Amino acid sequence: MALDDRKSEFNFVGTRPDRPDGLDKVTGRARFGADAYAPGMLYGAILRSPHAHARIVKIDASKAEALKDVKAVVTRADFADVPFKPGLEGEFWSVLENVMAGEKALYDGHAVAAVAATSALAARDALKLIEVEYEVLPHVTDVDKAMAPDAPVIREGAADYSVPEGMHPNVVRYHESGHGDVEAGFAEADLILEDSFVTEATHQGYIEPHACLGSLGSDGKGELWCCTQGHWYAQKYCATLLGIETAQLRVTASEIGGGFGGKTTVFIEPVALALSRKANRPVKIVMSRSEVFRATGPTSSASMDIKIGMKKDGTITAAEGIFRLQGGAFPGAPGDMTAMCAFAPYNLTNVRQVGYDVLANRPKQAAYRAPGAPMGAFAVESVLDELCKKLGLDPVDVRLKNAAHEGTKASYGPTYERIGLVETLEAAKAHPHYSAPLKPGQGRGISCGFWFNHGGETSVSLALSEDGSAQVMVGTPDIGGSRASMALMAAEVLGIPYENIRVTVADTATLGYNDVSHGSRVTYASGLATIKAARNAVERLCERAAAKWGIPVDAVKWENGCAVPSGPNAGDFDPMPLADITADMGATGGPISGHFEATPEGAGVSFGTHIVDAEVDPETGKTAITRYTVIQDAGKAIHPTYVEGQYQGGAAQGIGWALNEEYIYGEDGRLQNSIFLDYRIPVASDLPMIDTVIVEVPNPGHPFGVRGVGETGIVPPLAAIANAVSNAAGVRMKRLPMSPPRILAALKDNG
Amino acid sequence: MVEVHLWSGLRSLTGGQQVVEVQATTTGELLRELVRAHPQLQAPIDAGVSIAIDGRVIASGLTEPIPEGSEIYLMQRLRGG
Numbered sequence: 001m002a003l004d005d006r007k008s009e010f011n012f013v014g015t016r017p018d019r020p021d022g023l024d025k026v027t028g029r030a031r032f033g034a035d036a037y038a039p040g041m042l043y044g045a046i047l048r049s050p051h052a053h054a055r056i057v058k059i060d061a062s063k064a065e066a067l068k069d070v071k072a073v074v075t076r077a078d079f080a081d082v083p084f085k086p087g088l089e090g091e092f093w094s095v096l097e098n099v100m101a102g103e104k105a106l107y108d109g110h111a112v113a114a115v116a117a118t119s120a121l122a123a124r125d126a127l128k129l130i131e132v133e134y135e136v137l138p139h140v141t142d143v144d145k146a147m148a149p150d151a152p153v154i155r156e157g158a159a160d161y162s163v164p165e166g167m168h169p170n171v172v173r174y175h176e177s178g179h180g181d182v183e184a185g186f187a188e189a190d191l192i193l194e195d196s197f198v199t200e201a202t203h204q205g206y207i208e209p210h211a212c213l214g215s216l217g218s219d220g221k222g223e224l225w226c227c228t229q230g231h232w233y234a235q236k237y238c239a240t241l242l243g244i245e246t247a248q249l250r251v252t253a254s255e256i257g258g259g260f261g262g263k264t265t266v267f268i269e270p271v272a273l274a275l276s277r278k279a280n281r282p283v284k285i286v287m288s289r290s291e292v293f294r295a296t297g298p299t300s301s302a303s304m305d306i307k308i309g310m311k312k313d314g315t316i317t318a319a320e321g322i323f324r325l326q327g328g329a330f331p332g333a334p335g336d337m338t339a340m341c342a343f344a345p346y347n348l349t350n351v352r353q354v355g356y357d358v359l360a361n362r363p364k365q366a367a368y369r370a371p372g373a374p375m376g377a378f379a380v381e382s383v384l385d386e387l388c389k390k391l392g393l394d395p396v397d398v399r400l401k402n403a404a405h406e407g408t409k410a411s412y413g414p415t416y417e418r419i420g421l422v423e424t425l426e427a428a429k430a431h432p433h434y435s436a437p438l439k440p441g442q443g444r445g446i447s448c449g450f451w452f453n454h455g456g457e458t459s460v461s462l463a464l465s466e467d468g469s470a471q472v473m474v475g476t477p478d479i480g481g482s483r484a485s486m487a488l489m490a491a492e493v494l495g496i497p498y499e500n501i502r503v504t505v506a507d508t509a510t511l512g513y514n515d516v517s518h519g520s521r522v523t524y525a526s527g528l529a530t531i532k533a534a535r536n537a538v539e540r541l542c543e544r545a546a547a548k549w550g551i552p553v554d555a556v557k558w559e560n561g562c563a564v565p566s567g568p569n570a571g572d573f574d575p576m577p578l579a580d581i582t583a584d585m586g587a588t589g590g591p592i593s594g595h596f597e598a599t600p601e602g603a604g605v606s607f608g609t610h611i612v613d614a615e616v617d618p619e620t621g622k623t624a625i626t627r628y629t630v631i632q633d634a635g636k637a638i639h640p641t642y643v644e645g646q647y648q649g650g651a652a653q654g655i656g657w658a659l660n661e662e663y664i665y666g667e668d669g670r671l672q673n674s675i676f677l678d679y680r681i682p683v684a685s686d687l688p689m690i691d692t693v694i695v696e697v698p699n700p701g702h703p704f705g706v707r708g709v710g711e712t713g714i715v716p717p718l719a720a721i722a723n724a725v726s727n728a729a730g731v732r733m734k735r736l737p738m739s740p741p742r743i744l745a746a747l748k749d750n751g
Numbered sequence: 752m753v754e755v756h757l758w759s760g761l762r763s764l765t766g767g768q769q770v771v772e773v774q775a776t777t778t779g780e781l782l783r784e785l786v787r788a789h790p791q792l793q794a795p796i797d798a799g800v801s802i803a804i805d806g807r808v809i810a811s812g813l814t815e816p817i818p819e820g821s822e823i824y825l826m827q828r829l830r831g832g
Contacts, residue, residue, distance in 0.1 A: 161794035162760055175827060176760035261832020336827045352759075367832025413756055413824035414803035454831045455810055519831025601809045701807065711832060 011560075012491040013704055016641045017498045020483050021255070030255045033211030033227030034286045041213065042071055042116040044275050044285035045123035046268065047130050048295060049105030049112055052139035052361040052669025053152065056105060056132065059113055063129040069122035072279035073130070075113045076100045079274060080243035094330040096241050098364045099270050105134065106154065106329035107361050108670040109294025116275035116283045139361040139669040143326035144303050146170045146360040154329050154359040173357035175336035177412055178320075178350075185318025185350030189309025193387055197379040199718070199736040200662035201301040204368045205653070205681045208257025209292045214272035215282040220244045222273055224251045229263040229477055230516025235508045241270040242277070249273075252507040253477040260479075260653070261367025262297050264516045293674040297366020298663055300325035300333040302375040306383045312391060314398040318350040319343050319411075323376055326358045327365035333357040334365075334372030341715070342376030343411035344450035345421055345607060346402045351411045361669055367518060369650065370451040370711035374657065374718045378736065381447040381719035386732060395446050395723075396429045399609075403448075420633030420697030421448065421607035427693050428609045433629040442615045442626060445723025449610070449715025453603035453708040454519025459512030460529035462490065462537050462594040466586075468579025470494060472533070473506040474526045475514025480710055481642035482522045486530045488638050489704065493534035495561025496578055512597050520708025523638055524603050524699075529596040531703050537594030544588050545576045602701020603708060608632035610651065610716040614724035618747060621740030623659055623725055629691040635699040635707030646709045648690040654717020656682045658725075662737050753817055755785060756824045764791035778802050779813030781823070799828030 024030035061073040079100055101112045113130050117123035138152040145151055146168070153169045162174040186192055208227055216222035222244065228234050231251040239246040256263065268285040275283040287296070305322040321342050327333025335355030343351050355372075365371075388395045403425055404410065406418045428434055428446060438444060461473045472490050476482060483503040491498045515521065538558045545563030546553040555570035556563050562575035585592050613627040630647040637643040660680045664672040673679045698705025718736060726732045729743060731750040755771045762769050766789075773784035781802065786793050802809045803824040809815045810829055817823065 160798060161764070161791070164763075174760060175758070177758040264832065334830060337830065340827070367830065369832045371830060371832045410806075413758065413826060414808070415806045415822055417806040452808065452829045452831070454829060519829070521831065599810075599812055601812050601815060602807055603810075605808075 010492060012488045012498055013636065013638050014640065015488065016639060017484065019481060020487060020503065021478065032208055032257055033254045036213040036225040036254065036284070038213060038215065038282040041282045041284055042118060042275070042279055043120040043123045044114055044116045044272050044283045045120070045127050046111045046271060046285070046291070047113040047127045047132070049101065049108065049110040050670070051105055051134055051136050052108050052141065053137040053154070054105045054134035055137060056101060056103060056112060057135050058133040060131040061113060064115055064126040067122070067126055067129070069118045070115055070126045071118070071281060072116040072275045073113060074271065074274045074278060076102050078278065079241050079270065092237070092240055094332070094364065095237055095265060098330060099241060099267060107363050109291070109363060111271065111295065114271045114275055116279045141360050141362055141665045141669055143301055143324050143358050143360060146326055146358050147324065147356070154361060158331055158359065170359040171356055172331040172359055173335065175339050175355040177340065178352035179409065180350030182318045182320050182350045182352045186309040188311070188317040190312045191387060191391060192307065192309040193383050194307040195383055195734060197304045197306065197382060197734045199302045199375040199378060201298045201362065202368070202657045202661040202663070203293055203298045203679065204258065204260035204262035205656065206258025206260060206262060209287040209289060210263070210268055210296060211286040212269045212272050213282055213284045214269060214276050216242065216273040216277040218277065218280065220248050222249045224249060224269055224273060225254060226251065226269050227254045227256050227263060229256065229259040229479060229518055231477065231508055232475065232513050233264065233516050234266050234269055237266045238270045238273055242273055250507060250509040253505055256477050256479055260369050261371060261518060264367055264518050265297060267296055289676060290674040293679060294671050295363055297364055299368045300327045300365045300372065302338065304375065304379040306379045308383050308387060310387045310391065314391065314393045314401045316346060316348060316402045319348055321353045321376065321380060323354065324356045324358060325372065326360040326362065328362040329359055330364040331357060332365060337372035338376040340412040341373040341450050342380045345404055345448040346411065347404045347408040348411055353411065369714035373449065373451055373715045374654070377447060377449050377715050378718040378722055382722055382732065382734070385445065385723040396425055396434065399448055400425045418697060418700060419605060419607060420695050423695045423697055424607055424609040424631045424633055427631045427695055428611055431611065431629055431631070431693065433611050433627060433691065438613060441728060442613055443724045443727030443729070445612045445614070445720045445727060447610055447716040447719035447723060449608050449712055450605065451520065451712040451715055452605055453524065454521040455525045455600040455603045456515030456519060456521050457513050457599050458525045458529045459514055459597045460526060460533045460595070461511055462530070462533040464537060464582045464585070464592045466582050468496060468577070468582050469500040470496065472501060472503045472530055473511050474503060474530065475506055475511045476517040476522045476526045477505055479517050480522065480646055481639060482526060484642060485523045485527060485638040489527050489530050490534045493531055493538060494578060495558070520606070520710040520712070521603065524702055524706050524708050525600045527638065527706055528600045528702055532596040533594040535594065536596065537592055540592045540594070541578060541581050544581045544585065547588065548576070549573050602699070604635060604699030604701050606633055606707045606709065606712040608712045608716055610720040612720040612724040614721060614728050616725060616728040616743060621743035621747070623738060623743065625655055625688055625721065628688055629693065630713060631693040631695060632709060632712055633695045633697050633707060634709045635702065636696055636705035637694045638704070638706060640694060643694055643709050644692040647692045647713050650713020651690045651717055652682055652687055654714055655687060655721060658718045658721035658736055658738060660737050660739055753781070753821065753823050755781065758825065758827065761792065761795060765789045776817055777813065778809055778815040778817065781817060782813070801826045801828050
């Protein structure tokens, strides 16, 4: 399905070599967050609020501090005061407040104190001796209830400039965008459908809990080892929250057992450092699974209203969406992103979208692949499916008829550059899956999805060795196989084998600043940086060859790993391989390296189309996904196996989100299902083979055409699965997850 | 002069205008000029904005050149996972 006519130019890019971290991962040699130890190390544990909303009247830790095994206790008083340094308010304040509660506990599981002791058991026992006096306050966990006039106010004055007058103080941000005249558009429609949808919060479900080992001395110098998607971010936030200079804290990222956006912030890391500073010994903290669920960053939950008008021929005349997202007790729910992405796949004359960011007594939401986009797609694509059904139209044809393409004015404003949505829809229509017969009781659903993708600050350093091998230092933790992709891109430029290149995720002391591994940015931005760093090294190699040959440097070019004369007039010299140049580089000018530091700004947006078959058991309400096909534009797949893995992972996580996963809160505001037994993520036996099709419409903003692929894959599944289940069950499912009790209730309501 | 298209939620800060004309040759200059024309735009710009130039989204860069006659959209700053 390669639509990239440049494919033949690549020697390494597009191949599928073994992953460089494979042996480490299968033998247990890879070191994850909890695998670090230090002499004299203490173990930290965190006391968490049992209340969803409570004023902290008093904390008495004297009994815990009296234990001989306890070496330090910290509370909010042990962190830096706000306001911070100039410009460090806002999100820094929210992160501090989330890391350790101040005046109020804002959700069940909110940290209120922490202990460091000589063993993990002693630390946990000591927590029981800390006496906290709470004044329990009214709470709210549901997004619609949090916006109602009688909802308890979670934080007065948290709303920003954007919120219209008269809204509840829990509404903290408002977004409105679109173009055209939706009322005029609806007047042109032959059929208008309007409906409401709800999704619950879910967790990324990464298998590795958060873990870290921190050491901070009274001299303000520290070391931190942690499981993170971005160690420069951890460095910046920890330094700020502890009131030390950023450069004095060296942070090393461990191997990472999944993140998906959930490890783009800090939770336990500043606590370990605060405990270490007080105890004057290294402190290790490892979260339990229950802590991960209660006190890290799940997705927002959402309540949405959609209205779409369509002509009999399938043309969409107008579309409108209201998206209300709660993101916990802090500003940041991506209602704006939901709104901007929801209608982005379509070429619309009249569109209006509104997003709300609402506070509730839940943990601070974090990103989960394409944050905000999946829920919006669920609502919009469900209404589109219903319109197709009522008008007797083919759902792929209708999407093709309305699909955005190069030159379309996006629903969020600008005009699209070259994009690949139409190609994914054409591939869906041509795929055998789309025309395969369904058995009785089965239904088929399709959905499109969109995500922006991101560039971000990026530094890469590439150093050549005397034997002609190369080491590449990147600053983006490898969450999706990026070491293999970087090695392939470096091999492509240098012309040396993939196996001769070692890619290392450098620590904060050995490389320039790097943005987090998020926004599907790593293969795009670190990849672009690796290519440019390698080209930088190639320039040095050509200079050395030119000097050896005694010809001008512009008479030398680089070809297949060798310096060669650029033309017949440059002289008659045999190709000079890279290793011949590096062998004596110390004596011909010194070490040869290449560097790149910049913020690439050409990530290129991405689209996908998913096809799903589902079978619903009308007696139990249980759904089985019987067939799944992911089609997505990768721009250029550097290592196709990893790209397919990203596609399959998005589908697998989407199946969990659509069918089973949800945060369940009791009337008391406490999370009811904080372990994997009660919060059920899909396992292998729940999943069919997930077929993949890589479409390649090159991104003009990347030297090899790469578009990020990490996030778009989570956007269509909720909608595609909901459409399949609704078609199988014969009733429109408007609430996620579509768990067996909800399906049974819907079947019953439908008679 | 370039026309800067705002998202409609910003109209309340610009006296109802959704398109603002400013003289700017870079993204940084554009943001400064927007605030000069409409001081209330400082808040959304401080909260984080991206700028789309002819469809290419500039997430945060202030030094990107703005070609004469290009299509400019102000967008809320993108976030990712």
